[in-house]
Amino acid sequence: MSSNLAAYLAEHRRAVDEALERYLPPKDAPPAAIHEAMRYSVFAGGKRLRPILVIAGAEAVGGKMERVLPTACALELIHTYSLIHDDLPAMDDDDYRRGRLTNHKVFGEAIAILAGDALLTLAFGLLAEHASLDVVREVAAAAGTFGMIGGQVVDIQSEGKSVDAETLEYIHRHKTAALLCASLVSGAMLSGASAPALKAIREAGTHLGLAFQIVDDILDVEGSLEELGKTAGSDRRKKKVTYPGQFGLEASRLKAKSLIEDAKAALQPLGPPAEPIKALAEFIFQRRS
Amino acid sequence: MSSNLAAYLAEHRRAVDEALERYLPPKDAPPAAIHEAMRYSVFAGGKRLRPILVIAGAEAVGGKMERVLPTACALELIHTYSLIHDDLPAMDDDDYRRGRLTNHKVFGEAIAILAGDALLTLAFGLLAEHASLDVVREVAAAAGTFGMIGGQVVDIQSEGKSVDAETLEYIHRHKTAALLCASLVSGAMLSGASAPALKAIREAGTHLGLAFQIVDDILDVEGSLEELGKTAGSDRRKKKVTYPGQFGLEASRLKAKSLIEDAKAALQPLGPPAEPIKALAEFIFQRRS
Numbered sequence: 244m245s246s247n248l249a250a251y252l253a254e255h256r257r258a259v260d261e262a263l264e265r266y267l268p269p270k271d272a273p274p275a276a277i278h279e280a281m282r283y284s285v286f287a288g289g290k291r292l293r294p295i296l297v298i299a300g301a302e303a304v305g306g307k308m309e310r311v312l313p314t315a316c317a318l319e320l321i322h323t324y325s326l327i328h329d330d331l332p333a334m335d336d337d338d339y340r341r342g343r344l345t346n347h348k349v350f351g352e353a354i355a356i357l358a359g360d361a362l363l364t365l366a367f368g369l370l371a372e373h374a375s376l377d378v379v380r381e382v383a384a385a386a387g388t389f390g391m392i393g394g395q396v397v398d399i400q401s402e403g404k405s406v407d408a409e410t411l412e413y414i415h416r417h418k419t420a421a422l423l424c425a426s427l428v429s430g431a432m433l434s435g436a437s438a439p440a441l442k443a444i445r446e447a448g449t450h451l452g453l454a455f456q457i458v459d460d461i462l463d464v465e466g467s468l469e470e471l472g473k474t475a476g477s478d479r480r481k482k483k484v485t486y487p488g489q490f491g492l493e494a495s496r497l498k499a500k501s502l503i504e505d506a507k508a509a510l511q512p513l514g515p516p517a518e519p520i521k522a523l524a525e526f527i528f529q530r531r532s
Numbered sequence: 533m534s535s536n537l538a539a540y541l542a543e544h545r546r547a548v549d550e551a552l553e554r555y556l557p558p559k560d561a562p563p564a565a566i567h568e569a570m571r572y573s574v575f576a577g578g579k580r581l582r583p584i585l586v587i588a589g590a591e592a593v594g595g596k597m598e599r600v601l602p603t604a605c606a607l608e609l610i611h612t613y614s615l616i617h618d619d620l621p622a623m624d625d626d627d628y629r630r631g632r633l634t635n636h637k638v639f640g641e642a643i644a645i646l647a648g649d650a651l652l653t654l655a656f657g658l659l660a661e662h663a664s665l666d667v668v669r670e671v672a673a674a675a676g677t678f679g680m681i682g683g684q685v686v687d688i689q690s691e692g693k694s695v696d697a698e699t700l701e702y703i704h705r706h707k708t709a710a711l712l713c714a715s716l717v718s719g720a721m722l723s724g725a726s727a728p729a730l731k732a733i734r735e736a737g738t739h740l741g742l743a744f745q746i747v748d749d750i751l752d753v754e755g756s757l758e759e760l761g762k763t764a765g766s767d768r769r770k771k772k773v774t775y776p777g778q779f780g781l782e783a784s785r786l787k788a789k790s791l792i793e794d795a796k797a798a799l800q801p802l803g804p805p806a807e808p809i810k811a812l813a814e815f816i817f818q819r820r821s
Contacts, residue, residue, distance in 0.1 A: 268677060274685040277677050328649060333641030352622030353688055356645065360617060360652065361681045367656040368672030371665050379668060383657030388557060388566050388650045396563040399642055 248522045252295065255308070259294040260286075262312040263319065266369055280350040280358040281365075284323050288341050292455075293318040296423060296523065297430035300444055303510070303517040306434020313373035314433055317366040318426045321386050324362035325422075327355055329395070335481065378429045385425030394418025403482040411484050412453070419459070420452025427451075427520065443509050447520060450506035455527050457499040460485035461492060462532065503528045537811045541584065544597070548583040549575075551601040552608065555658055569639040569647035570654075573612050577630050581744075582607040585712060585812065586719035589733055592799070592806040595723020602662035603722055606655040607715045610675055613651035614684075614711075616644055623688070624770065667718045674714030683707025692771040700773050701742070708748070709741025716740075716809065728801070735798040736809060743791035744816050749774035750784050751821065792817045 263285055270279045294315030301311040330337040330345040331352060337345050347355035363386075370379045384390055394417025401410060427448040431441055463478045464487045478485050486495040506524045510517040552574055559568045583604030590600040619626040619634040620641060626634050636644035652675075659668045673679055683706025690699060716737040720730055752767045753776050767774050775784040795813045799806040 272677075274677070274682050274689070276689065277681065277685045281677075324649075328645055331645065333645060354685070356617055356620065356622060357681050357684055360613075360648070361677045363649065363652055364672055364676040364681065367668060368676060371668035371672055376660050376665060376668075379656060379660035379665075383653055383660055387653040387657060388561075388563070388570075392566065392646050392650045392653065393563050395646055396566045396643070400563070400565065 245522070248526055251519060251522065252290075252526070255295045255298055256291045258298075258308060258312065259291045259315055259319065262316050266313060266316050267365070276350065276354055277357055277361055280346060280354050281362055283349060284327050284346045284358065285320065285362070287343055289319070289323070291319060292523075292527075293322050293423060293426040296426035296448075296520075299519045299523055300427035300430030300448075301434040302430075303444060303513050303520055304431050304434050304436040304440050305516060306430065306436075311430045311433050313369045314378060314429050315426075317369040317374070317382065318422065318429065320362040320366040320369070321382065322422060324359040324366070325386075325391060325395075327359040327362070331355060334399070337477070374429070374433055378432055381425050381429055381432065385421040390417055390421035390425075391419075394421065398483065401484045404484075406484050408489065411486065411489055414484065415453055415456040415486070416449070419456040420449060423452035423455055424448030440513060443512055444520075446509040447506040447517075447524075450502040450509065451520075451524050451527060454499045454502035454506070454524070457486045457495050457502070458528060458530065460487050461495050461499070462530075464492060466532070499528055534811070537815055540808060540811065541579075541815070544584045544587055545580045547587075547597060547601065548580045548604055548608065551605050555602060555605050556654070565639065565643055566646055566650055569635060569643050570651055572638060573616050573635045573647065574609065574651070576632055578608070578612070580608060581812075581816075582611050582712060582715040585715035585737075585809075588808045588812055589716035589719030589737075590723040591719075592733065592802050592809055593720050593723050593725040593729050594805060595719065595725075600719045600722050602658045603667060603718050604715075606658040606663070606671065607711065607718065609651040609655040609658070610671065611711060613648040613655070614675075614680060616648040616651070618684070620644060623684075626766070663718070663722055667721055670714050670718055670721060674710040679706055679710035679714075680708075683710065687772065690773045693773075695773050697778065700775065700778055703773065704742055704745040704775070705738070708745040709738060712741035712744055713737030732798050732801055733809075736795040736806075736813075739791045739795035739798065740809075740813050740816060743788045743795070743813070746775045746784050746788040746791070747817060747819065749776050750781060750788070751819075753781065755821070788817055 267282055267285060268278045270282050272278050297311050297315035297318055298308045301308065326340060327346045329335050330340060331347055338348055339345060346358060367379065370382060394414050397410065398414045398418055401414065424445060427444050428441065431444045436444065460478060486498065503524045507521045510520055556571055556574060557567045559571050561567050586600050586604035586607055587597045590597065615629060616635045618624050619629060620636055627637055628634060635647060656668065659671060683703050686699065687703045687707055690703065713734060716733050717730065720733045749767065775787065792813045796810045799809055
């Protein structure tokens with residue numbers, strides 16, 4: 244990772260963390276149990292990739308970070324809610340995430356379910372307060388049954404089965420790529436992007452989102468407990484369908500690399516302001532966790 | 533129930549059901565499992581009280597039903613999501629609701645969790661498409677940790693404990709009244725209500741919402757399996773804190789009646805257009821299920 248990119252990520256992560264601190268209810272606000280549980284998972288050391296994509300999407304069309312920070316936070320809250328619900332015993336039944344106990348292991352299942360619900364609700368509250376109706380619409384579509392939730396459903400239904408390449412791509416595009424793409428698009432939308440710019444950013448987001456999930460699958464195969472903070476190899480243990488499982492590691496790496504190049508090519512018309520998105524695309528490919 | 537009110541309820545319920553049919557994805561839209569699960573609980577024979585309150589709130593300030601139907605549906609979707617998650621084994625662990633198996637008993641826990649998530653997400657998508665940012669804000673606030681979810685949390689934490697009257701009122705105001713009140717307010721808001729009209733409607737909604745929950749508690753004590761479609765007496769079995777449990781049946785009836793009168797009084801300045809809300813308030817008091 245170049246030192247420029249490292250500095251960019253660190254600076255934006257700090258801004259996002261400060262904003263999340265402001266927008267989440269204090270942990271002693273009654274009823275305290277739910278606010279503590281929400282904060283536990285939001286401040287569990289995430290990369291803040293979705294919020295940073297919101298900001299990069301804004302900057303790519305001349306927007307300002309300050310204007311889109313609440314939207315950036317909303318996308319992180321939605322991501323966090325999906326992780327809390329995913330980890331539940333009825334879903335993936337994970338005890339650890341990022342090296343820490345999962346929400347339901349600390350607060351119990353009832354509060355974990357409600358904390359997820361609350362983060363999703365708060366996300367839309369933030370968007371209503373600080374964004375626009377088209378951003379609410381974009382995010383609701385990406386998070387719903389034709390987006391993230393749809394991907395989850397097919398993922399669950401495919402466990403332990405052999406699925407075709409089309410189903411595998413459906414899962415990845417919906418489960419992960421939809422929300423990553425909506426992050427970029429929301430930032431650009433809220434910054435007055437022109438229709439062609441929005442189209443370019445949406446295309447880049449689609450490629451980059453799918454690349455992210457393929458790299459995730461690769462890391463799950465290669466990683467170790469220390470690096471990932473969750474038990475590596477868990478996809479195979481849970482009989483999840485993955486790119487490496489279907490096509491092998493080498494073909495998966497090539498596919499991810501080619502998607503990253505497609506994302507960069509799509510951004511070409513936007514010129515230098517889109518450089519940070521391109522750097523993030525490289526980061527997504529090269530990351531080790 | 534007067535035949536006028538019965539006709540009003542039946543007509544509006546039909547309009548709401550038709551709109552829900554339109555706004556929910558078809559049950560064979562992929563991934564079909566989630567859409568089937570969402571529809572199972574939405575079309576489980578609910579009274580449609582929240583949507584009808586949205587419409588009555590609109591009509592009270594000269595608005596039209598057609599304009600607020602998507603918002604009416606959104607409120608019903610949020611109510612339905614909360615029931616699905618409430619019934620989960622980790623929460624109230626109910627096998628039956630309205631005489632039918634609960635969502636997780638039919639579709640499994642994973643799909644039930646996701647169906648709840650999906651209904652909440654779809655609700656905000658509908659509001660983004662057809663309502664306004666202030667309605668999204670109103671609904672998010674009423675459904676969040678300072679509204680419905682907050683009430684749920686304190687309700688769970690109070691099970692089996694003796695709580696003071698203040699805590700009991702906190703639970704009822706938040707768990708149930710907040711969303712009922714937001715229903716009335718959203719309809720009025722979207723129909724261009726003046727600030728004083730909105731204030732009157734909010735006040736009426738607060739009283740009426742609390743009355744609804746007290747009557748619910750009374751019915752739980754009095755009701756039978758046939759009438760309620762869930763096992764009556766379940767509050768006591770689960771050691772839920774209730775009005776009758778705290779103050780006795782007679783005092784609870786008096787309290788509900790006085791809240792209904794307060795709601796009607798608050799609506800006085802709105803004149804004849806608010807008559808349907810007043811009739812709904814009477815219905816809330818007199819209902820037997």
